[in-house]
Amino acid sequence: RKEVEQDPGPFNVPEGATVAFNCTYSNSASQSFFWYRQDCRKEPKLLMSVYSSGNEDGRFTAQLNRASQYISLLIRDSKLSDSATYLCVVNGGNQFYFGTGTSLTVIP
């Protein structure tokens, strides 16, 4: 079983739409959770950390459900510039485990 699983998509949404991504993880002892963004042919970059109480950064909201072992990312009022691949990342032991990523395309 993979450590981290994501729906690969692709998600194609119109500008202004709200879109949500989910990610599940297998290690119940995991302590740290993140969402990274990766643009085509570029390196991943941290979008936001995910805290137990949930957290928001502008149009982005991240949630953690420890009981069900899943993480979510909500993007409101989608912009063309949000088009990218979103990677779910979970820290376990002394390693970081990446999901395969969810592809988002925002259409004009």
Next chain:
Amino acid sequence: NAGVTQTPKFQVLKTGQSMTLQCAQDMNHEYMSWYRQDPGMGLRLIHYSVGAGITDQGEVPNGYNVSRSTTEDFPLRLLSAAPSQTSVYFCASSYNWAANEQFFGPGTRLTVL
């Protein structure tokens, strides 16, 4: 700060050749790691280091060696290149393994013929 740098950006090898991918960071990070990224597979950890002189294997270590003689540098050596090693390789660093953020280099695109 240059952040995390990787060289070369592109490389083509023939089967059986060896080479070293270079990675350096100037942020005094203790934790460094190497990933490969293949279509549909996500990033997979090859090797990592929690500090100078300490390295350990990740998910896909076969065919690769690493060393960490200094805090700054973490080279990845391909011992005898195989077509299955065609991939994009990313080096990353963070303050420590429990840190919030990993910083990635720009990647090396390797093709093995």
